[in-house]
Amino acid sequence: MRRTSAWVWAAAIAAYAFLYVPLVIVVVYSFNDSRLNAEWVGFTLDWYRRLLADDAMLGAAANSLLIAVTASAVSTVLGTMAGFAMYRYRLRLLPLLVLTPIAIPEILMGVSLLIFFVLLNFTLGLVSVALAHVAFCIGFVAIVVRARLAGMDESLTEAARDCGATPWQAFRRVTLPLIMPGVIAGALMAFTLSIDDFVITFFTAGAGTVTLPLQIYSMIKIAVTPEVNAVSTLLMLLTLVLIVVATKVSPSLFRPEEAAP
Amino acid sequence: MAASKRERLAKWTVSGPPLLYLLVFFAAPTLIMVLASFRSPGEFGGLAPFVDEAGKVDLNLESWARFFTEPVFFEIFVKSVWYATLTTLFCLVLAYPLAALIARSPRRYRDLLLLLVILPFWSNFLIRVYAWMIILGPNQALARGVNAVLALFGHAPVPLLFSSFAVLVCLVYVHLPFMVLPLYANLEKHDQALLDAAQDLGANAWQRFWRVTFPLSLPGVYAGAALVFIPALGIFAIPDILGGPEDTLIGNLIKQQFLETRDWPFGSVLSMVLTIAAVALAALAATIGRRGAGGGGVVRA
Amino acid sequence: MRILVALVAALIAVPALAADQLHLYNWNNYISDETIKRFEADCKCDVVQTYYSDNEELLAKLAAGAKGYDVLVPTANAVQALIKGGQLLPLDKSKIPNLKNVDPAYLDTSFDPGNKYSAPYAMSTTIIGYNDVKMKELGLPTDTWAVIFDPKYLEKVKGRVTVLDSANELFAAALKYLGYSANDVDPKHWDEATALIKKARPYWAAFNASSYIKELTVGNIWLVHGYSNDIFQANQDAQAAKRPFHILQGIPKEGAVLAVDNMVIHKSAPRPDLALRFINFMLDGRNSADLTNLIGSGNPNMDAQKYIKPEIKKLPAVFPPKDFQAKLEQLHDLTPAQRRLRNKLWTEIKAGR
Numbered sequence: 001m002r003r004t005s006a007w008v009w010a011a012a013i014a015a016y017a018f019l020y021v022p023l024v025i026v027v028v029y030s031f032n033d034s035r036l037n038a039e040w041v042g043f044t045l046d047w048y049r050r051l052l053a054d055d056a057m058l059g060a061a062a063n064s065l066l067i068a069v070t071a072s073a074v075s076t077v078l079g080t081m082a083g084f085a086m087y088r089y090r091l092r093l094l095p096l097l098v099l100t101p102i103a104i105p106e107i108l109m110g111v112s113l114l115i116f117f118v119l120l121n122f123t124l125g126l127v128s129v130a131l132a133h134v135a136f137c138i139g140f141v142a143i144v145v146r147a148r149l150a151g152m153d154e155s156l157t158e159a160a161r162d163c164g165a166t167p168w169q170a171f172r173r174v175t176l177p178l179i180m181p182g183v184i185a186g187a188l189m190a191f192t193l194s195i196d197d198f199v200i201t202f203f204t205a206g207a208g209t210v211t212l213p214l215q216i217y218s219m220i221k222i223a224v225t226p227e228v229n230a231v232s233t234l235l236m237l238l239t240l241v242l243i244v245v246a247t248k249v250s251p252s253l254f255r256p257e258e259a260a261p
Numbered sequence: 262m263a264a265s266k267r268e269r270l271a272k273w274t275v276s277g278p279p280l281l282y283l284l285v286f287f288a289a290p291t292l293i294m295v296l297a298s299f300r301s302p303g304e305f306g307g308l309a310p311f312v313d314e315a316g317k318v319d320l321n322l323e324s325w326a327r328f329f330t331e332p333v334f335f336e337i338f339v340k341s342v343w344y345a346t347l348t349t350l351f352c353l354v355l356a357y358p359l360a361a362l363i364a365r366s367p368r369r370y371r372d373l374l375l376l377l378v379i380l381p382f383w384s385n386f387l388i389r390v391y392a393w394m395i396i397l398g399p400n401q402a403l404a405r406g407v408n409a410v411l412a413l414f415g416h417a418p419v420p421l422l423f424s425s426f427a428v429l430v431c432l433v434y435v436h437l438p439f440m441v442l443p444l445y446a447n448l449e450k451h452d453q454a455l456l457d458a459a460q461d462l463g464a465n466a467w468q469r470f471w472r473v474t475f476p477l478s479l480p481g482v483y484a485g486a487a488l489v490f491i492p493a494l495g496i497f498a499i500p501d502i503l504g505g506p507e508d509t510l511i512g513n514l515i516k517q518q519f520l521e522t523r524d525w526p527f528g529s530v531l532s533m534v535l536t537i538a539a540v541a542l543a544a545l546a547a548t549i550g551r552r553g554a555g556g557g558g559v560v561r562a
Numbered sequence: 563m564r565i566l567v568a569l570v571a572a573l574i575a576v577p578a579l580a581a582d583q584l585h586l587y588n589w590n591n592y593i594s595d596e597t598i599k600r601f602e603a604d605c606k607c608d609v610v611q612t613y614y615s616d617n618e619e620l621l622a623k624l625a626a627g628a629k630g631y632d633v634l635v636p637t638a639n640a641v642q643a644l645i646k647g648g649q650l651l652p653l654d655k656s657k658i659p660n661l662k663n664v665d666p667a668y669l670d671t672s673f674d675p676g677n678k679y680s681a682p683y684a685m686s687t688t689i690i691g692y693n694d695v696k697m698k699e700l701g702l703p704t705d706t707w708a709v710i711f712d713p714k715y716l717e718k719v720k721g722r723v724t725v726l727d728s729a730n731e732l733f734a735a736a737l738k739y740l741g742y743s744a745n746d747v748d749p750k751h752w753d754e755a756t757a758l759i760k761k762a763r764p765y766w767a768a769f770n771a772s773s774y775i776k777e778l779t780v781g782n783i784w785l786v787h788g789y790s791n792d793i794f795q796a797n798q799d800a801q802a803a804k805r806p807f808h809i810l811q812g813i814p815k816e817g818a819v820l821a822v823d824n825m826v827i828h829k830s831a832p833r834p835d836l837a838l839r840f841i842n843f844m845l846d847g848r849n850s851a852d853l854t855n856l857i858g859s860g861n862p863n864m865d866a867q868k869y870i871k872p873e874i875k876k877l878p879a880v881f882p883p884k885d886f887q888a889k890l891e892q893l894h895d896l897t898p899a900q901r902r903l904r905n906k907l908w909t910e911i912k913a914g915r
Contacts, residue, residue, distance in 0.1 A: 005466050011358030016377070018355065019437065022392035023381040029392075034803050037391045038776040039398075041803050056611070070569045078279040085276035094276050096540070097283040102488070103539035104291065105495045105515045108532040111525070111626050112290035118627030119293075135286040138279055140439075140488060147484035148446045167271050181449045185442035188375070189488075192382045192438065198498075203623060207585040207630030208610045216385050218590035218613030220772045222857075223795065224387055232384035239383050243376060302898050305647040307625030331906065333913050394773060399782050420721055422782070423768040501727065502773050506766050507914035514909060520618035521729055522905040523625075524898070 030229035037224055047226040051234070054227065057215060061231055064195050064212040065239070067126060071133035072190035078134070079141025079190070080183050084175070086142060087149040098143070101136045109136065110203030117204065124206035132204045133194040140193065141186030148182025149175075195235075298324055298529035306523040324526040328534060334514065338534070341511040344425075345493040348432040352440040352489050353482065355433070360444035360481075361474075364451070375445060379438050386435070390502050393431050397421040397503075420505075427503045432493055439492070440485035447481025448474075483546060491539045511535055582607035584836040587631040589823075590615065592684070592859075594852040601843050607836055624649055624828070632831040633840055637821045639730075641680050642673035642895040644826065650679045651827040657838040660845035663865035667887070668822060673894070680824035681841050684853055685860035687879050687890060688731050688819040690812030691793035696722075696784040704812035707739035710787050711758055716765035724777070725787040727769040729908040730893055731819060732759060735787060738817045744891045747900055756907045763911065778809055789821075790879035794858030811879040817889030820882075822862065854880070 033042035051057060086095050101109065113132050117124060156178070160170040176183075198213040205214060212235070216228050299320045301309040309319050328334055363374045381389070396403055399420060408418040421427060451474065459469045475482075497512035511531065518528030582605070586593075590613040598609050612631075614620045617640040624634075624644070636644060644650050655661065661669075661681055668682045692704050700718045702709050709715045710725060725732055734744035736755035746752075767783060768774070777783040779796045786793070790811055797809040825844060827837045843849055847865030854861045854870050860880050861870065874880055882890060896904065 007466075008358045008361055011355075012362035015355045015359040015437075018434070019378065019381055022389050022396065022434065023384065025392040025395055026381075026384050026388050029388075029395075035799050036776050036779055036803075037388060038395065038780040039803070066569070073569065078282055081275050082279035085272065085279070089272045089276065091276060094280050094283075097280065097288060099487075099491075099540055099543060100291075100536060101283070101287050103491045103495070103536045103543075105512060105532045105535060107516055107519050108294055108529065109287075109291070111519060111622065112294040113286070114623065114626040114628060115293055116286075116290035118629075124628065124630065131286055135283065138283065142279070143484050143487060144443045144446055147443050147480045148450070150447075150480035152450075167267070178450075182446040184372075185375075185446045188379050189439060189442055192379055195383055196386050198386070202614075202619065203626065203628075205612070207587070207612060207628075208583070210612055213385065214613065215590075216387055218615045220387065221589075221615050221792070222591045223775070223799070224391060228385060228388055232388055236380055236383045240376065240380060247372065303625065303647070304898060305625075305643040305895070306621045307647075333906075333909055333915060336915075337909070337913050391773070391776075394776070398780070420767065422777075423724075423770075502770075504768065506763050506769055507912070509909075509912035509914075513912070517905065517908070519622055520616065521908075522901045523618070523621065524902060524905065527902075 026229050027233050030226050030233050032226050032229075035223050035225050037226060037229065047230045048234075051227050051230045056210065057212075057227065057231055060210040060212045060215040061235055063126060063210065065235070067130045067133060067211060068191050068195040071130045071137060071194040072187050074130075075134045075137035075190045076141050076183060076187040079138045079186055080145050080179075082138060082142035083145025083182075083186075084149065084171075084179075087146045098139045100139075102139045102143075106136075106197075106199035107203075110200040113200065114203040124204060125209050126206075128204045128206065129201050129209065129211065132200050133197060136200065137190035137193055140189045141183070144186040144189065145179055145182045148179045148185075152178065191239075294525075294529045295533065298526050298533060300526050302524045302526055308525055324524075324530045327527060328530050334511075334531065337509060337514060338511050338538075341494055342538075344429065344432065344510060345490050347429060348436060348493045349440075349486050349490045351429070351433045352436050353486065356437060356440035356444055356485065360441050360448050363441075363445050364448035371449075375442075378441050382435075382438055386498070387502075389434070390431055390499065393427065393434065394422060394503055397427050397430070423503060424505045425508055428500055428505075428508050431499045431503065432496065435496075435499070436489040436493055439488040443484035443488060444478065444481045447478050447484070451477055486546065487543050491543060494539050495535060582833070582836065584609050584833055584840055585630055585632045585831075586611045586635075586840070587620065587633070587828075588613060588635045591857065592635065592823075592853065594856045597844075597849050597852045600849065601840060604843065605836060605839055609840075629828075629830045630832060631828045632833050632837040634826050634828055635683055635823050636826060637823050638671065638673055638892045639895040641824050641826060645674060645679055646895075649829055651829050651831060651834055652678050653681065653827065653841070654838055658842040658845060660842050660865075663845055663847060663850075663863050665862050665864050668862035671822075671892070673892075674824075680826045681845060682862040683823045683825045683844065684850075685820060685822040685862055687790045687860065687882065688726070688735070688788070688821065689790055689793070689879055690814060691778060691786040691788045691796065691809055692812055693778065693781065693784040693807050694810050695807040702785075704810070705815050707735055707814045707816050709785065709812075711736065711739055711762045713761060713765065716762055719785050720765045721767050722782075722784040723766050723786070724768050724770045724774040724783055725766055726774075726789075727771040729904050732769075732787070733904065734819045734891075734893060735814075738814070738819075738891075741816070744817070744819055745894045747896070749903060752903070752907060756911060759911055760915075763914075769912065779803070779805070781805065781807065790877075791857050791859050794874075794877070794880070798858075811877065813878050813886060815889075817891065820860075820890040820892050822892060 029037055030047055031043050032040055033044040082094060082098050085091060117128050122128060157170050157174050160174045196213055198217050201211050201214055216224060297308055301319055301321065303309050312318055363371055366374055398404060399422065404421045407421065411419060455473055456469050459473050464472065495512045497510065497516045500508045500510055500513055515528055515531045518524045518531060584607055586609055588611060602609055617637050620634060620636055621640055621643055658681060664682050669677055674680045690704055690710065697704055702715055702718060710723065716723065733755050736758050737744055737746050737751060740754055742751050774783060774786050774788060775792045775796050778786050779799045793809060793811050800809050825841045827834055831837055845863065847863055848869050850861060850863040851866040851869035853859055854874060858874055858880055878886060
């Protein structure tokens with residue numbers, strides 16, 4: 001059994017450190033006894049206390065979570081379909097429509113969606129934001145799924161078809177388990193994009209809709225207080241817990257190849 | 262023939278829903294703004310009425326002409342491409358070992374390691390950038406250390422914050438997971454047996470990587486590169502918060518057009534140039550990749 | 563699949579059926595929580611707040627057709643754009659008798675004669691903020707724009723100065739320094755201002771409108787072109803952190819920009835009755851004073867004076883004395899052609915040419 005070379009270990013640990021040093025600062029500063037996120041003054045639990053009494057911030061966090069879960073679920077389904085279709089069939093329009101939302105500047109997309117919703121007389125609110133998020137997340141999922149499919153061994157699927165499986169059964173029982181890491185990677189990306197989106201959300205949100213980024217970015221010119229660090233820390237923990245629970249509760253969803261047939 | 266009709270049905274069933282969704286919620290709104298690039302800006306913001314009182318339709322090429330006749334926009338565009346390229350390269354170098362490690366870990370740790378990569382990015386973007394401002398601050402260890410080293414060479418102290426360096430570091434940081442995830446998704450399916458065979462044939466670690474792993478991972482590399490380069494091209498928040506006086510990128514310009522200048526047509530023009538360039542570059546890379554991968558038929562033994 | 567349906571249902575159901583709601587679209591931290599609670603008790607309604615952090619964001623969103631807001635709080639030049647764009651509902655003066663509390667110097671302005679659409683809310687000036695210890699050490703003046711624009715002063719603070727990332731504000735300061743009006747639209751004068759800015763640019767650390775206050779408070783930046791409210795707050799934070807210096811406001815003798823934020827009602831407001839009630843409520847001295855006591859904002863309300871903390875009342879940037887008032891100017895909105903020219907100059911400045 002080969003060990004992974006020491007170089008890979010060292011580089012990977014350096015990369016993890018790069019990822020986590022700022023995060024450690026974020027969490028540590030949520031206990032900072034200063035309104036500003038600029039230097040350490042002293043320890044306090046005040047910001048957490050303030051957060052738990054701050055209905056507006058908590059409501060915004062809940063909205064963000066709700067939108068992110070819905071948007072990532074829908075865009076993962078649609079994105080997987082798109083990625084599979086792009087891999088399997090020769091399409092011209094779909095690849096373009098999938099790639100362009102990633103390239104297009106967010107402010108253009110936000111303004112255009114707002115104009116579009118207003119033209120349709122569609123009431124702005126959480127739903128309009130979720131619809132907008134799905135639109136730009138599909139591309140990310142599709143590209144990852146297609147990359148996962150590239151170079152996939154077709155013989156397995158062909159064998160399944162030879163054994164009498166319908167295309168849907170072949171997809172669900174053979175292809176899907178094989179591409180599941182790609183689907184999960186796509187879903188994680190979509191969730192991350194949605195939960196932190198500001199520009200598109202700003203334009204498509206209704207008069208009473210506040211998501212966490214909207215709440216936080218509006219503080220940018222005054223002071224982004226450690227309360228924001230606190231809500232971020234709690235949100236991260238909550239999401240981590242939710243995902244760990246989800247994997248325990250329905251392991252077959254994430255590891256279909258290990259599920260009972 | 263029944264089989265090909267079923268094929269076509271399958272094709273539309275799979276590609277139909279995403280196609281329809283994107284046509285309605287992306288193509289239609291975007292076309293509105295594409296049309297806007299041929300219109301005039303409104304007196305107080307927004308767009309001028311499409312048909313004015315005289316019944317004349319408002320369509321012109323003013324905004325497009327502006328882009329092609331003022332070279333400063335092209336310069337900034339080139340600068341943005343440069344920043345995005347650097348970001349992609351650094352992300353690749355950092356992400357590859359990380360993705361490789363996760364892909365080769367025992368099954369039960371893989372999901373957790375992957376989650377750990379993406380966990381920091383569920384905190385808010387602003388405070389992550391502020392954390393970098395703290396790390397790069399002039400009185401902090403990093404800046405002091407770098408300037409001490411520079412002083413040894415007789416170089417004047419250099420600010421780490423409010424500089425291109427800060428912008429790049431943050432760009433790499435913010436885009437790293439979008440390189441790690443596609444790479445991981447690809448590396449995960451690599452067959453260990455191939456590498457063992459290569460080792461048995463006498464290849465050392467570097468040769469195993471460069472001749473076996475890397476070519477097989479190219480689809481993942483391209484996917485990651487696309488998901489980093491393209492968004493990085495349009496970013497504006499990072500230069501706004503910790504950039505220096507000359508770190509204006511095309512994303513900042515576009516934002517200015519929609520906000521301060523209230524020149525939506527010109528904003529549309531800049532956006533479209535950016536989008537077309539990004540998509541064209543991605544398509545180019547994909548074509549090169551496909552042609553290059555044709556010689557990599559080593560998998561089907 | 564079922565989970566998906568449930569989620570979508572939750573999304574649609576979440577916005578509660580509005581009883582009596584006032585939708586306020588405001589700057590963040592621009593109204594104190596106690597004031598809101600007092601108003602909610604007074605009108606027996608709910609105040610739903612959403613935020614923007616830039617006038618232009620507000621204008622862009624409304625220009626694209628967004629609806630559902632009752633009260634907005636734009637700055638004077640944005641009010642001008644909104645009035646000309648037909649986006650506002652005229653105010654029913656009979657419902658806002660407290661308008662008489664406002665200092666006449668801030669009423670009946672050129673952009674809203676007779677206050678048909680707007681009622682002044684709060685104000686700030688764009689001035690110089692500085693670290694008193696550092697400025698004394700370096701022997702720099704703090705009462706003139708020269709310290710931001712003149713290389714002979716700038717070389718002592720190279721890399722420790724920031725200016726606002728706003729073409730309107732920076733050009734206004736440059737024009738004032740050159741002796742012109744902040745609203746001067748002569749292209750030759752704009753070229754002079756551009757040249758001045760380009761000469762000073764190498765000494766500036768950044769064009770920054772969002773994180774400069776933090777850096778000033780911490781002591782990394784020593785001199786800023788910024789808003790009086792922010793500089794006031796920075797000093798509060800610096801004292802709270804027991805820093806060995808003060809952040810003080812420098813009043814430039816050449817003059818400065820005055821920004822008056824006004825309450826207006828959007829033309830498609832769902833509850834104009836509640837909106838008028840709110841405006842009248844905020845024009846009452848005690849309610850108006852809350853904000854000033856909270857963030858040190860300027861106050862155009864004469865009735866509010868008696869409720870404001872004495873240490874804030876004596877700050878010249880917050881309550882400009884008559885001689886400074888004469889040199890303050892409110893920014894006017896520009897025409898599209900002017901905006902384009904300014905953007906061209908600004909792009910050159912920001913591109914490093």
